[in-house]
Amino acid sequence: MTSCTPSRLLIQPRLSYGVAAMLALLAACARPRVPIVAAPTPSSRPARGDSPTSASSPVPLATVAVERSAEADVEYLRSRRLAMPVAGIRPDQLTDSFDEARDGSRRHHAIDILAPRGTPVLAADDGRVLRVSWNSAGGNTVYATDPESRLVYYYAHLDGYHELIGPGRPLLKGDTIGFVGTTGNAPKDIPHLHFQVMRMPSDGKYWNGEPINPYAILRGEAERP
Numbered sequence: 004m005t006s007c008t009p010s011r012l013l014i015q016p017r018l019s020y021g022v023a024a025m026l027a028l029l030a031a032c033a034r035p036r037v038p039i040v041a042a043p044t045p046s047s048r049p050a051r052g053d054s055p056t057s058a059s060s061p062v063p064l065a066t067v068a069v070e071r072s073a074e075a076d077v078e079y080l081r082s083r084r085l086a087m088p089v090a091g092i093r094p095d096q097l098t099d100s101f102d103e104a105r106d107g108s109r110r111h112h113a114i115d116i117l118a119p120r121g122t123p124v125l126a127a128d129d130g131r132v133l134r135v136s137w138n139s140a141g142g143n144t145v146y147a148t149d150p151e152s153r154l155v156y157y158y159a160h161l162d163g164y165h166e167l168i169g170p171g172r173p174l175l176k177g178d179t180i181g182f183v184g185t186t187g188n189a190p191k192d193i194p195h196l197h198f199q200v201m202r203m204p205s206d207g208k209y210w211n212g213e214p215i216n217p218y219a220i221l222r223g224e225a226e227r228p
Contacts, residue, residue, distance in 0.1 A: 071153070073213065076202045079153055081220055083128050086176040088158065088198050089116045089183060090123040099218040112214035113157070113199035114221075120162055120194040122183040126174040127156055127198070127217075133209055134170055141197065142186025146209060147174055155209045159197035160189040 087094070103111045126147065133146040133155070141159035145168065148155055162184025174180075183194045201212030 071202075073202065076153055077215055079151075080200065080215060080217075083149060083154070085127040085217065085220055086125060087221060088125050088127040088156075089118045089196050090125055092116055092118060094222045097218060097221055099216070101214075101216040101218055113159075113197050114216075114218050115195045115197055116183075117193065117195045118183045120182075120184055122194075123179045124158055124161060124181045124183060124196050126176055126178040126180055128154070128174075129176055130156075130174050132168060132170055132172045132174060132180075135164060135168055138187065140188045142189065143181065143184065144187075145180050147180075148203065148209065153203050154215075155201040155203055155212050157197075157199040157201065159199070160184055160187050160195060162186065162194070 097114065097116065100111050100115050101113065105111050128147075128149050130147055130149040130152075133148055135145050137143055141157075143159075143161035143164065145158045145161065145164070146155060147158070158180055160183075161181035164181040165179045168180055183196055185191050185194050189195065189197070198217065200215045200217045201209070202215060203209055204212050
């Protein structure tokens with residue numbers, strides 16, 4: 004490969020095409036490199052669960068090419084054998100708050116897992132981090148996805164993040180994402196993890212997917228009628 008350093012250019016033999024070619028080569032070497040810019044992410048999450056209404060039109064992370072049925076995604080979620088997303092919590096300690104009302108007609112669409120402040124929040128599945136951000140409802144939050152990008156996992160009200168967590172970081176089940184807290188609109192005397200599972204939308208807008216109730220799956224129970 005041709006080098007662009009002056010020393011190499013000075014010792015080149017006489018070129019048959021003359022000074023003009025050398026000047027062209029120098030000009031090519033001087034062209035600035037085009038920076039790689041990450042895809043933008045939404046400034047806030049639309050109203051669903053414990054999330055605020057977005058005032059902007061977020062840019063999707065990616066587009067999912069294949070439409071899938073809700074039933075297929077639920078079965079896929081079951082096959083993932085999720086890990087408990089809060090350290091030290093047993094399945095029988097969970098409460099199903101998925102359909103509880105929030106702010107009038109709004110539904111929770113997630114489960115709250117209570118634990119002492121600072122308890123590690125763990126990755127429920129293998130995959131990667133999509134986004135690490137703050138919003139007024141969820142506080143410190145993390146969005147992640149599974150290895151096939153069919154599901155979205157939303158962890159909210161974190162007291163803080165693990166120092167190595169960032170967008171694009173690979174995750175293995177049980178990796179520490181952050182720590183249980185009360186950031187956002189959580190009651191300040193009730194530390195808990197707001198854990199939400201959603202189907203990845205076909206338009207790739209992962210923050211606005213159709214919720215799936217993870218309660219029975221984390222309990223290891225058969226799907227309820």
